[in-house]
Amino acid sequence: MTQEPDDFLRAVEAALFVTEEPLTLADLRLHVGEGGDLPGALATLEQHYAGRGVNLVERGGRWHFQTAADLAHILRREREENRKLSRAAMETLAIIAYHEPVSRAEIEAIRGVQVAKGTLDVLMEAGWVRPAGRREVPGRPLIYVTTVEFLSHFGLSSRRDLPGMDDLRAAGLLDPVDLALEGLNAQSAVENDEEEA
Amino acid sequence: MTQEPDDFLRAVEAALFVTEEPLTLADLRLHVGEGGDLPGALATLEQHYAGRGVNLVERGGRWHFQTAADLAHILRREREENRKLSRAAMETLAIIAYHEPVSRAEIEAIRGVQVAKGTLDVLMEAGWVRPAGRREVPGRPLIYVTTVEFLSHFGLSSRRDLPGMDDLRAAGLLDPVDLALEGLNAQSAVENDEEEA
Amino acid sequence: MDDLFTPVAAPRPDMLTVSFESWEGPLDLLLALARTQKVDLREISILALTEQYLAYIDGARQLKLELAADYLVMAAWLAYLKSALLLPKEAQPEPSPEELALRLQLRLQRLHAMREAGARLMARDRIGRDVFVRAKPEGLRLVRRAKWDASLFDMLQAYGQVKARTQPVIHRVAVRPVMTLDEAIQRVGALVGAALDWTRIESFLPSGLDAPMAKSAMASSFVAALELARQGRLDIRQEGIFEPIFLRAATPAEERERLL
Numbered sequence: 127m128t129q130e131p132d133d134f135l136r137a138v139e140a141a142l143f144v145t146e147e148p149l150t151l152a153d154l155r156l157h158v159g160e161g162g163d164l165p166g167a168l169a170t171l172e173q174h175y176a177g178r179g180v181n182l183v184e185r186g187g188r189w190h191f192q193t194a195a196d197l198a199h200i201l202r203r204e205r206e207e208n209r210k211l212s213r214a215a216m217e218t219l220a221i222i223a224y225h226e227p228v229s230r231a232e233i234e235a236i237r238g239v240q241v242a243k244g245t246l247d248v249l250m251e252a253g254w255v256r257p258a259g260r261r262e263v264p265g266r267p268l269i270y271v272t273t274v275e276f277l278s279h280f281g282l283s284s285r286r287d288l289p290g291m292d293d294l295r296a297a298g299l300l301d302p303v304d305l306a307l308e309g310l311n312a313q314s315a316v317e318n319d320e321e322e323a
Numbered sequence: 324m325t326q327e328p329d330d331f332l333r334a335v336e337a338a339l340f341v342t343e344e345p346l347t348l349a350d351l352r353l354h355v356g357e358g359g360d361l362p363g364a365l366a367t368l369e370q371h372y373a374g375r376g377v378n379l380v381e382r383g384g385r386w387h388f389q390t391a392a393d394l395a396h397i398l399r400r401e402r403e404e405n406r407k408l409s410r411a412a413m414e415t416l417a418i419i420a421y422h423e424p425v426s427r428a429e430i431e432a433i434r435g436v437q438v439a440k441g442t443l444d445v446l447m448e449a450g451w452v453r454p455a456g457r458r459e460v461p462g463r464p465l466i467y468v469t470t471v472e473f474l475s476h477f478g479l480s481s482r483r484d485l486p487g488m489d490d491l492r493a494a495g496l497l498d499p500v501d502l503a504l505e506g507l508n509a510q511s512a513v514e515n516d517e518e519e520a
Numbered sequence: 521m522d523d524l525f526t527p528v529a530a531p532r533p534d535m536l537t538v539s540f541e542s543w544e545g546p547l548d549l550l551l552a553l554a555r556t557q558k559v560d561l562r563e564i565s566i567l568a569l570t571e572q573y574l575a576y577i578d579g580a581r582q583l584k585l586e587l588a589a590d591y592l593v594m595a596a597w598l599a600y601l602k603s604a605l606l607l608p609k610e611a612q613p614e615p616s617p618e619e620l621a622l623r624l625q626l627r628l629q630r631l632h633a634m635r636e637a638g639a640r641l642m643a644r645d646r647i648g649r650d651v652f653v654r655a656k657p658e659g660l661r662l663v664r665r666a667k668w669d670a671s672l673f674d675m676l677q678a679y680g681q682v683k684a685r686t687q688p689v690i691h692r693v694a695v696r697p698v699m700t701l702d703e704a705i706q707r708v709g710a711l712v713g714a715a716l717d718w719t720r721i722e723s724f725l726p727s728g729l730d731a732p733m734a735k736s737a738m739a740s741s742f743v744a745a746l747e748l749a750r751q752g753r754l755d756i757r758q759e760g761i762f763e764p765i766f767l768r769a770a771t772p773a774e775e776r777e778r779l780l
Binding site for chain 3: 224236
Binding site: 137138139140144178180193200205 | 328332334335336337338340341353354355374375376377386390391394397398434463
């Protein structure tokens with residue numbers, strides 16, 4: 127079955143490989159000349175490439191090579207990269223979780239800091255937050271809520287599972303001095319990581 | 324001999340077919356995944372395409388498909404006009420390739436004329452040459468080396484494949500004049516001793 | 521690939537079609553002349569080459585061609601080399617003309633080698649001229665998608681921080697052990713009565729105090745001493761800055777007058 131391809135066949139193969147556009151028989155003739163059995167060569171090539179990663183196909187009288195349809199995922203490969211949520215995003219997420227539904231202005235009031243446009247985008251991209259209509263007040267601001275994915279990611283069966291203020295205080299999470307120190311440490315740790323990366 | 328290619332082999336084939344740039348093993352791994360014998364698949368493909376109109380080749384550790392050289396006449400188009408390199412650029416490229424890393428002063432020592440400003444620029448614009456740091460001698464001159472694109476363009480697997488490399492090295496023609504002179508003096512000293520003995 | 525590397529037409533000594541623009545400097549011209557000797561570059565006669573070059577330059581001068589300085593410098597150097605080579609051996613200067621000649625020969629060999637290597641390089645099967653890659657490859661795409669990482673604890677901690685940060689802050693001054701000024705005045709006033717001679721201020725402090733308390737006691741006692749001195753109840757003496765401070769009960773006014 128395998129045989130040395132003759133020069134005519136090789137020429138047809140090479141011409142189809144380099145072409146910008148699918149080629150008609152006439153186009154191919156410009157390259158490979160008038161001699162030789164062109165339909166025969168194309169049939170042989172089509173058969174040779176059948177079942178391979180690259181196939182020779184004919185569409186409306188034009189021939190071209192294309193990758194096998196089942197390999198499309200190879201050509202456009204998605205890769206997941208673990209990334210840590212920024213502190214701003216983390217705080218915004220927590221505020222939405224505890225106070226939902228909240229508007230951006232309300233989040234800012236609670237945080238005491240402006241919320242950058244990208245911060246909400248990141249949370250929405252992560253699938254943890256979604257807009258849930260508008261509040262019927264002047265300006266009709268968008269309001270945000272957490273999603274089912276949020277609950278499942280953080281292992282919560284419902285928002286009622288979020289620890290209350292008393293629990294937070296008992297866990298020392300509301301103690302300003304400790305928190306400030308922790309915050310500083312955490313921050314410098316992040317910066318170190320970035321330097322190392 | 325002909326056997327159905329497995330999906331891993333097909334994936335490697337497809338990735339190499341669609342790529343815009345030659346691919347390293349690491350590039351390929353990003354697309355075809357960590358499983359599978361990649362060097363084995365490449366060797367199988369290389370063999371499969373040997374003697375065909377399209378060949379799989381390795382240049383400087385990067386793989387790509389290209390048409391067979393003997394088919395140049397049917398693929399070359401009239402309008403495609405390779406800009407000819409000047410003699411100065413050609414010699415300079417050869418000097419960098421055979422001596423790398425070299426400084427401009429070293430190139431000038433061999434050519435006996437100053438390297439015109441544009442000469443290195445042309446080679447760098449073509450992507451064949453790049454600066455590679457400075458030599459730690461007085462004046463800290465920039466030193467130049469060839470690139471992987473240089474290897475691909477000229478069909479070299481590595482710098483060892485440079486035509487006549489071994490002969491030139493054996494003949495001492497890649498050594499600086501001073502070094503060669505020292506060698507000759509030492510040699511003639513030995514010969515004189517032998518004659519006297 | 522002669523179209524890419526056109527060898528410079530070797531000049532025939534009898535045919536002076538001189539065009540110095542076609543030479544890339546004297547070394548280039550010398551190499552072309554050397555190749556007219558039609559021998560291996562290792563075998564060329566440098567003396568013959570020197571004569572060829574000088575004759576060439578002479579011819580150019582007769583044609584009143586403008587010659588670049590480096591051609592003339594080379595000519596002068598070669599004329600020197602030629603005369604040195606013709607000198608009897610014992611009269612030869614340092615470095616020996618043989619070595620200079622050998623050096624020139626080695627340079628020509630190296631230039632020639634690189635010129636040939638360049639030509640062979642250009643003659644290889646080159647992409648876009650001899651071999652071709654696909655004109656419009658579809659391209660491989662690597663889409664990076666972020667997988668956000670956050671734990672429940674991170675979130676709770678962040679919330680705690682927001683709350684802590686935005687809570688109204690109550691300032692409370694910690695109670696520190698201090699010796700009050702009143703205490704110090706009483707203490708120093710009582711003790712100085714017993715000290716008739718100059719006594720260091722440290723002696724008036726209670727013993728066995730911890731460091732913060734000792735500092736407070738010292739500060740208060742010093743201020744107390746100043747107050748008592750103002751009231752005329754004690755005298756203070758210090759020999760100089762940072763010297764020990766001495767206290768003693770004030771000398772009654774009538775006695776001071778007697779001493780004066």
